[in-house]
Amino acid sequence: MYKIPEENYPIIEDWVDRESRVLDLGCGDGSLLSSLVAKKGVDGFGVEISHDMILQCVQKGICVYQADIDRDLSEWADGSFDYVILNATLQVITRPYQVIREMLRVGGCAIISISNFGYVRNRIRVLSQGRVSSRIRLAQSWHDTPVLRFVSLREFRSSLEEMGIEVMDARYFFPLNVVARTPWPGYNLLAKEGIFKLRRS
Numbered sequence: 001m002y003k004i005p006e007e008n009y010p011i012i013e014d015w016v017d018r019e020s021r022v023l024d025l026g027c028g029d030g031s032l033l034s035s036l037v038a039k040k041g042v043d044g045f046g047v048e049i050s051h052d053m054i055l056q057c058v059q060k061g062i063c064v065y066q067a068d069i070d071r072d073l074s075e076w077a078d079g080s081f082d083y084v085i086l087n088a089t090l091q092v093i094t095r096p097y098q099v100i101r102e103m104l105r106v107g108g109c110a111i112i113s114i115s116n117f118g119y120v121r122n123r124i125r126v127l128s129q130g131r132v133s134s135r136i137r138l139a140q141s142w143h144d145t146p147v148l149r150f151v152s153l154r155e156f157r158s159s160l161e162e163m164g165i166e167v168m169d170a171r172y173f174f175p176l177n178v179v180a181r182t183p184w185p186g187y188n189l190l191a192k193e194g195i196f197k198l199r200r201s
Contacts, residue, residue: 006031007173008032009035012032012036012087013039013040015083016036016040017040018040018041018042020043021081021083023045023076023084023085023107024044024085024087025089025103026088026089026092027046028048029060030053030064033045033046044063045064045065045081046063047064069089070099073102073103077106078105080106081106081107082107083109083110084110086100086111086112087111087113090112090114091151097159097163100165104198104199109198109199110165110199111196111198113193113194113195113196114194114195116153116191116193117150117151118155119189120190152188154188160196160198165198166198167197167198168197169181170195171195172187173192173193174190174192
């Protein structure tokens with residue numbers, strides 16, 4: 001099973017205020033929420049569809065709700081949370097625009113991370129081997145991957161502008177463990193992943 005990358009955790013922890021209300025969509029085994037509760041004292045709540053992952057959340061003492069985030073977040077009123085997190089999950093949902101809008105309805109800020117399909121190694125692999133990398137697919141083979149959307153960082157930023165969403169902060173992950181705050185020239189080719197802190201314009 002795909003494991004949500006922990007390299008994002010320190011950035012998310014830095015962005016989230018102490019004792020805030022946090023909703024983590026597709027929270028997996030609850031590791032991120034556990035860290036936020038321990039380090040920032042947040043009032044954390046998770047949403048997860050996998051029964052096995054929910055059991056692991058419960059074992060960590062995380063409040064978790066079993067639901068398909070693709071449907072909607074109608075059980076929560078406007079502004080119910082300070083932050084709504086979607087970490088390494090956007091590419092596996094069927095209605096990303098709807099989910100992003102719902103995140104910014106129920107939360108003051110949204111935090112979203114995505115892998116960059118436009119990354120140079122992914123392009124080279126497609127050109128030279130005629131196949132998508134297992135990292136981008138989040139699985140070994142095309143037939144068992146949860147990924148539905150192969151999106152580049154440039155496409156994602158363009159979509160945010162189209163939706164009228166402001167990028168409050170962002171980080172771009174480059175090779176050699178370099179993390180940049182601003183989109184360097186050629187970032188869509190050279191960055192492996194991006195994480196964004198968003199709000200309605």
